[in-house]
Amino acid sequence: MSHEDRRPGFGIDIGGSGIKGAPVDLHEGKLAAKRLRIPTPQPATPEAVAEVVGQVLDHFDWRHRFGCTFPAVVQHGIVRTAANVDPGWIGVDAHGLMRSKTGRRALVVNDADAAGVAEARLGAARDHDGVVLVTTLGTGIGSALLTGGRLVPNTELGHLEIDGHDAETQAADSAREREGLSWEEWGARLTRYYRHVEDLLWPDLIVAGGGVSKKAAKWLPHVHTRTPIVPAALLNEAGIIGAALLAAEAG
Incomplete structure (x- = not known):
């Protein structure tokens, strides 16, 4: 080289x-x-x-x-x-x-697109050639959608309307903190969100990122999706x- x-x-x-x-x-x-x-x-x-x-x-x-x-x-x-x-x-x-x-x-x-590309190329979805959804859970919900490693930019899937609400106002990490939700309660919110996205896009893999991905062991077991879902590998970088x-x- x-x-x-x-x-x-x-x-x-x-x-x-x-x-x-x-x-x-x-x-x-x-x-x-x-x-x-x-x-x-x-x-x-x-x-x-x-x-x-x-x-x-x-x-x-x-x-x-x-x-x-x-x-x-x-x-x-x-x-x-x-x-x-x-x-x-x-x-x-x-x-x-x-x-x-x-x-x-x-x-x-x-910013979510950049994080998604990093996870797809060098992180949790490395070498995955299917449809990959990367979400960043923080103040809001950022999203990046990749297919065959190629980015579909600016998807803004955190703003889907679910049960009459902007999804990120109910399921972002900020909502968990604001409402004092337990990890199990927040997991139920995320399950509702991810299942809605699954019905629209049918991804092959979901990567859950954002700062809270460091604590994935606490909440990811409470998220139930038909799509394999894994925590992000590159975290804040x-x-x-x-x-x-x-x-x-x-x-």
Whole structure:
């Protein structure tokens, strides 16, 4: 394998509270250095966030193309929604903004999509060539749908209406915390959610991610689906790894 083939990628994960980034070993699926985290500026305007992204890149002296997650629908580089960030993002050409502010080429993608790609290529669904649904359970429910390893972007399956409610308001980890649900009670909520998704998509594998995946032994036994369901393997690093992978593949 040539030196060029082994060159790391770089991923940045933009969240509502922190912006995290690191170089990534694209073959091993792990960070190639300790990640840097800088608090997300408030308000999280496009210019302010892009400036922090530039600081992360400068910290590692990274001069090449990089991948960047964003907590919103990102359609061909254009931000269509805004969650936990300033509404001024809507309609912004994120690719152009990042390039003008940082001086590097960027690929900006939905955060759940990036995590899904990482889990499919290098994590819990590695080498699985069927239909894979990756969900991130946190403040909301993020989703990534892959078939044959290829991403179907911006699925937003956390916003399905179930029993008259937006699904993530009832079944996200934030709902468990807000309502003081036991692991068994939350498992029943997740079962209702996943069974609804199963009836629509018939996936071959479900990967449950997000920070709570670290505690999968407590709640996953209470989730009953016909589809095999496994906890995510890459945990909080999935977004950074997936963003780096997608940027590298984009050339």
